[in-house]
Amino acid sequence: MNYPAFTSLALKLIGVIFILSSLLDYVTLAVPLQWESQQWQIGLVTSVVDRGVVPLVGIGFILVGYWIDSLADASPMKKSGFDLRFxxxxxxxxxxxxxxxMVPLHLNNLNVAKTNALEQIQQGAGQGAQQIQNFLTQVDALSKNPQRLNGQLQQLNQAIETGQVQGQQLNAQQLEAARQQRDQLQGLRDLAKNPAEYKKRTDELKKQLETQLVTRRKQAEDQAKTQALKQSLRIGLSSLMLAIVYFVIGVFGLRISMSSPKMASRPKAPKR
Known part of the structure; x- marks a missing residue:
């Protein structure tokens, strides 16, 4: 048995399977096409780059197979006259x-996605600030309406004592929430009797809520920037390195193919 020829043929077949399966995988990832979606482009580029080594391995198998042919000087592929290298x-x-x-395309899409994320964070922060203001306005209105405040306290006390609200039984978590709300309203009623202390406490509460909002916004912005930077470095550098390797193999391989008489033209069979 001609082991070098068998090994060469096996390597070439494995290489072809690697390349065809990866190309089929790329086509599957791209379907359905959504070129107008930047998130789709980011996902496609990320998936293709993550699988970019697979065709390279296939090419390596094929070239090693031909290298074995050159050492053994015998191959079924050579006899058939078909050369996979070109x-x-x-x-x-x-x-x-x-x-x-893919490198500039991916970097541009990530930059746009980061900008959109930061804009959404800013909008969310603005909505959060408005919600804080609305909450303080409701608290202030409630403190200036003793009858409404006392009415809510009575409803909460009744719900806590009976364990029911409008005929529905409250669970332990709902009862605890009702007790906390009752304590907050009682504290608000006591503060309303002292305007100076009430203003001080509401200012402290406003400052605390605004500080929490700013902290959450900064954390979200830092996370968006860090995620974009990590994706840029990982996918961008990986795609660039793959491009260099494929270019080197392709360009130098074509030059060798053009200059090699065995690959540029096949000798014709002698006439009888």
Whole structure:
């Protein structure tokens, strides 16, 4: 049994399977096409780059197979006159160009996504500030209406004593929430009797809520920036390195193919 020829053929077949399966995977990832969606583009580029080594492994298997052929000087592929190296080098150059173009595309999409995320965070912060103001306005209105305040306290006390609200039984968590709300309203009623202390406490509460809002906004902004930076470095550098490797294999392989008489033209069989 010609082991070198068998090994060469097996490596070439494995390499072809690697390349075809990866190309089929790329097509599957791209369907359905949504070019107008930047999130779709980011997901597609990320998935393609994460799988970018698979065709490279296939190309490596095929080239190693031909290297074994050159050492053994015997191969079924050579006898058939079909050489995989030339189309493989073309595919490698094309993949190099694709991965190179993905770098600016991905960086631009990540920058736009980061900008949109920061704008949404700013809008959320503005809505949060408005909610804080509305809450303080409601508290102030409630403190200036003793009858309404006492009415709510009576309803809460009744609910806590009976354990029911409008005929529905309250669970332990709901009862605890009702007790906390009753304590807050009682504290508000006591503060309303002392305007100076009431203003001091409401100012402290407003400052506390605004500080929490600013802290959450800063954390969200830092997280969005960090995530964009990590994606830029990981996918951008990986795509760039893949582009360089594919270009080197494709360009130098094509040059060798053009200059090699065995690959540029096949000798014709002698006439009888």
């Amino acid at each position: 189309p493989i080098f073309i595919l490698s150059a094309v993949l190099g160009l694709v991965f190179l173009l």
